[in-house]
Amino acid sequence: MKFEKLTELIIELEVDDIEAAVKEALDADGKDPFDVLNALTKGMDEVGRRYEEKEYYLTELVLAGETMKEAFKVLQPALAASDKSIDKTKIILATVQGDNHDIGKNILGSLLLSSGFEVHDLGMDVDENVIVEKVKETGATIVALSSLLTMTVEHIKTTHEALKSAGIRDKVKLIVGGAPLNMELAKRLGADDFADDAVDGVRHIKKLAGK
Ligand code: B12
The missing domain is CATH 1.10.1240.10 (Methionine synthase domain)
Incomplete structure (x- = not known):
């Protein structure tokens, strides 16, 4: 072959x-x-x-x-x-609570995998406490959240706050995406970064990971 x-x-x-x-x-x-x-x-x-x-x-x-x-x-x-490892950067990927859209998240996930990241995909409709626990368990340094509904973007803020309450907000970079979002709204909700499609998302995440 x-x-x-x-x-x-x-x-x-x-x-x-x-x-x-x-x-x-x-x-x-x-x-x-x-x-x-x-x-x-x-x-x-x-x-x-x-x-x-x-x-x-x-x-x-x-x-x-x-x-x-x-x-x-x-x-x-x-x-x-194999004993080699391409990249140790761990990413928690999820669609926020209340939101059952996962097509965009899944595309981002497979692009991240193909770029060599270790991706922990928690699925959709994910409670912020589950995200916090998974960050603690894996030592992930990036949290990537998808939100497709105007109604559910507030869960970006609650995730940001839950990470803060757990004392680990400064250990992770929070990047978000989905149609109702833009960079300004993302920042207002407490995220560090936003990308409007998965290809650009990978580029942003590589930067956040210092690659
Ligand atoms: C498919 C779909 C569904 C499917 C979802 C299936 C699934 N497994 O995902 C089903 C039928 C379940 C569904 C249900 C609903 N839906 Co719907 N759905 C859509 C639809 C048609 C396509 C979404 C999609 O998959 N697009 C393709 C993907 C590839 O694009 P994407 O998700 O935007 O992702 C890209 C980028 O945003 C980015 N991205 C996404 N996530 C992330 C994350 C990060 C970190 C980064 C960097 C980038 C990134 O990268 C992706 C690829 O480039 C949209 C309309 C539309 N055209 O967008 C409505 C839409 C999102 N749905 C909508 C609504 C209202 C609903 C329902 C409430 C309908 C209802 N009354 O029941 C329910 C909600 C259910 C729930 N609780 O979530 C509205 C939302 C309006 C709003 N702004 O709030 C939309 C916009 C339709 C509309 N015009 O009204 N839906």
Whole structure:
């Protein structure tokens, strides 16, 4: 299995073929899972570029996320078993309490995984106390929250306050996203940063992580 083929499968959004292709690449003698990750990431970078150039749209971005998820089913255990580590930055990802939208969050999650972050996805409708506990448990330094409803953006503020009450607000960077938000509102709600799409979100998170 040539690495270029893996890159191509991501760019072409071949969600049904990627898992077998990654498995084949990993089974081949001497294939380092990190080289496989690099090949997939290269594909995701190209998908991101095409999205920004408006050659790809949301549908393709969602499908690319699904394709990466399939690839990670076999790649993640191989990476975990390897003694190298790409990045120790841990991210807590969640959709805020009361909100059951998770498509955007999931796209961001798969892009972050493909960039080598350790992502703890808590799902949707997540209580701020659960987020606080998970930050404590994992030692995560970034909390990324999604909110799609005007009604639920206030939970960004309550999460910020819960982190503060727990005495760990200064240990984490809080980044948020979702249609009702913008940088000004995000800051007013206590967040450190905002990005309006997942591709830009990864860029911002890399900066927050000092990369
Ligand atoms: C799909 C959808 C649903 C699905 C959700 C399925 C799921 N598993 O997610 C279902 C049917 C469940 C649903 C339910 C409801 N929905 Co709805 N839904 C949508 C819809 C059509 C698409 C949202 C979506 O997935 N977009 C695609 C993703 C990829 O985009 P995204 O979420 O914006 O994410 C991108 C960026 O925002 C960013 N991003 C997102 N999160 C984060 C986080 C970080 C950290 C960063 C950096 C970036 C980032 O990156 C993403 C990718 O680039 C929108 C309308 C719209 N066009 O947006 C309405 C919409 C969000 N829904 C709406 C409403 C009102 C509801 C309901 C209240 C309807 C009802 N009366 O029951 C319920 C609420 C249920 C609940 N408690 O949450 C309203 C919200 C209005 C508002 N401002 O409050 C919208 C805008 C529709 C409308 N025009 O009225 N919905």
